[in-house]
Amino acid sequence: MLLAIDTSAGTAVALVADDGRVLAERSTDDTRRHAEVIGPYLDEVLREAGATATALRGVVVGIGPGPYTGLRVGIAAARAVALAAGVPLLPVPSHDAVALRLVEGGVAAGRFAVVTDARRREAAVTVYSAALPLPQVVEPAHLVLRAGWMPPEGVVAHEVLEIPAAPLAHVALARLAAALPFAAPDPLYLRAPDVTLSSPKRVTS
Numbered sequence: 001m002l003l004a005i006d007t008s009a010g011t012a013v014a015l016v017a018d019d020g021r022v023l024a025e026r027s028t029d030d031t032r033r034h035a036e037v038i039g040p041y042l043d044e045v046l047r048e049a050g051a052t053a054t055a056l057r058g059v060v061v062g063i064g065p066g067p068y069t070g071l072r073v074g075i076a077a078a079r080a081v082a083l084a085a086g087v088p089l090l091p092v093p094s095h096d097a098v099a100l101r102l103v104e105g106g107v108a109a110g111r112f113a114v115v116t117d118a119r120r121r122e123a124a125v126t127v128y129s130a131a132l133p134l135p136q137v138v139e140p141a142h143l144v145l146r147a148g149w150m151p152p153e154g155v156v157a158h159e160v161l162e163i164p165a166a167p168l169a170h171v172a173l174a175r176l177a178a179a180l181p182f183a184a185p186d187p188l189y190l191r192a193p194d195v196t197l198s199s200p201k202r203v204t205s
Helices: 034-049 068-085 094-104 165-177
Strands: 002-006 011-016 022-028 058-062 089-092 111-119 122-129 136-145 155-159
Touching: 002 034, 002 068, 002 165, 011 034, 011 068, 011 165, 022 034, 022 165, 034 068, 058 068, 058 165, 068 089, 089 094, 089 165, 094 111, 094 122, 094 165, 111 136, 122 155
Parallel strands: 002 058, 058 089, 111 155
Antiparallel strands: 002 011, 011 022, 111 122, 122 136
């Protein structure tokens, strides 16, 4: 059983059985309340499934692309649960979840792009080639200006507002089944945080 968490857009949490069945899930597209809802969502999905953290096989976490504040809330929560349960942290690029859902649903074929809002009149884009068990990345996540942006020739763009947690777990299950490596646990911020620590002042005599 895998617990999946994503806060790259809104907040999504899901508990997924080893056979891919979704046991429980919660989500909101609110992009400003990650810290407020992540705790209750984790508690609710475990309670609904009648499970405890000790039953987990791993914790899947979406690593973006996404804003700094939102991503760090989800990643911190996932690390805390994984550490407490003594199970591995399984980092997965958030766009991979959407790409898999599109291909499995027959919505995407050939080359296609997953597009999410990056704010500041920008979008985050990852280009894939449709394949199973997992779509293949053609162009890694990058920022584009919304105004005037067009997908490359032969690429169909699919813009989404939410990143679902259950398909994130499905990506992890496919990787585990095929013994494929997981992404590094480094958030795909694509942009430096708005707030940075100021340099300490030098004191001279």
